[in-house]
Amino acid sequence: MPPNYDELRKAVNRTSNWRVRLDAIEELGQWKHKRTIDVLLHRMNNDAVYKVVEAAHRNLIKFGEDVQLPPRNKFELIKDANKVFFRIKKSLPAGHTYEEYKEKLKNMRLDLYDTYEGDKGDEFDAWLENVWATASKK
Structure with missing residues (x-):
């Protein structure tokens, strides 16, 4: 131990x-x-x-445990994450930048930011920028 x-x-x-x-x-x-x-x-x-x-x-x-690797989650990693992404974008003034959005997300929901950053790895910024860009179209 x-x-x-x-x-x-x-x-x-x-x-x-x-x-x-x-x-x-x-x-x-x-x-x-x-x-x-x-x-x-x-x-x-x-x-x-x-x-x-x-x-x-x-x-x-x-350790010799008989375990199966769970399948990778292909959808929302955190329940209602898409709603949070949208709400944060909506809370910012019109004409805000992606960097402002990213910073607010990180400050307000570090758990969500961190989880997706860990899951997406090197593709995180491109993925998050796409989420930001398409959030108003939903």
Whole structure:
């Protein structure tokens, strides 16, 4: 059992930082114990960022657990995210820039921003700019 188990358990539940969750998953993956396996199983089955899901799965396999990698979510990663994207755009003055939209989204809904940024990776900015550009057409 890792000496900092309680800290790691808290870290894997940080909804606004997928990188912290991923690091905690990797550290927990160094310690085969029922409690660490339980945490990894929960993250594998419940995390919105697929990189975290894959890391939990990989560590569980390493421990000899008989687990299947869940399918990647192809739709909204967070319930009603599209409504939030639209509301944030609508709350900004006419003629605002993409950068202003991006900053407001990050400030108001870091959990949402972080989840999609983690899921989209290098394509995040292009994806978010498209969400911004098409939000008024919905």
